[in-house]
Amino acid sequence: MKIFGLPGSPCTRKVMTTLAEKGQEAEIVLVDVSKGEQKAPAHLARQPFGRIPTLEDNGFSLYESQAIMRYLDEKLPGTSLQPKALEERARMNQFMSIEQSYLVAPAVGIVKQLLLGKMAGREPDMAIVEAAKVEVAKALDVADQALAGEKYLAGSSFSLADIDWMPYVHYIVQSGVGALITDRPNVAAWWQRVSGRPSWQKVVG
Numbered sequence: 001m002k003i004f005g006l007p008g009s010p011c012t013r014k015v016m017t018t019l020a021e022k023g024q025e026a027e028i029v030l031v032d033v034s035k036g037e038q039k040a041p042a043h044l045a046r047q048p049f050g051r052i053p054t055l056e057d058n059g060f061s062l063y064e065s066q067a068i069m070r071y072l073d074e075k076l077p078g079t080s081l082q083p084k085a086l087e088e089r090a091r092m093n094q095f096m097s098i099e100q101s102y103l104v105a106p107a108v109g110i111v112k113q114l115l116l117g118k119m120a121g122r123e124p125d126m127a128i129v130e131a132a133k134v135e136v137a138k139a140l141d142v143a144d145q146a147l148a149g150e151k152y153l154a155g156s157s158f159s160l161a162d163i164d165w166m167p168y169v170h171y172i173v174q175s176g177v178g179a180l181i182t183d184r185p186n187v188a189a190w191w192q193r194v195s196g197r198p199s200w201q202k203v204v205g
Helices: 010-021 065-075 086-119 126-146 160-174 185-195 198-204
Strands: 002-005 027-030 054-057 060-063
Touching: 002 010, 010 065, 010 160, 010 198, 054 065, 060 065, 065 160, 086 126, 086 160, 126 185, 160 185
Parallel strands: 002 027
Antiparallel strands: 002 054, 054 060
16 A cells, blocks of 8 residues: 655645554655656646545555545544444534635645745745634634534544544644634644544654
8 A cells, every 4th residue: 555645745644644543554655746746747647636645555546635534444444433423424524524625725825824935934924824814713613613512523533524634733733823723722622632642643753
């Protein structure tokens, strides 16, 4: 089993965390996006949209991180990361959709300005940051309300929804705007709970 990706990328981290939760590992084949390798013909043959990661498993190829996460959970032994109860499974899917539709784009905007930009020696455009913070706050407010009285996004059990959110929350904190997390007590408690899991520590360590 191979993962074509970049260990620091959020979507690659989702797949790696899923594997770690299942007690499994895969060979990481580096696709260096800083060099544009995701747009090279060899990678486009695996992922026609030029994104990462892609999974190759015994001749079967699959891209899109959420699809890969579900595939790995259903294929590999160990505790299921998708709730059996219909309502909790639906809620898991809802929060995975929320992450994709409402959290990713503004979170990436913050990370590009405050983390990646500074690493490259560029001054951040704070107008972009402030606008992005407003949108991230909307998604986090929804999560904070849902986590009232619940340990995890889908309900009582840790699921793929939690894994889906974790890389972007991590990078929000790393970007220096962690108050977006800590100002929301239920999200803050959730983050402390999930970020201490051995699977996540293995991936970010």
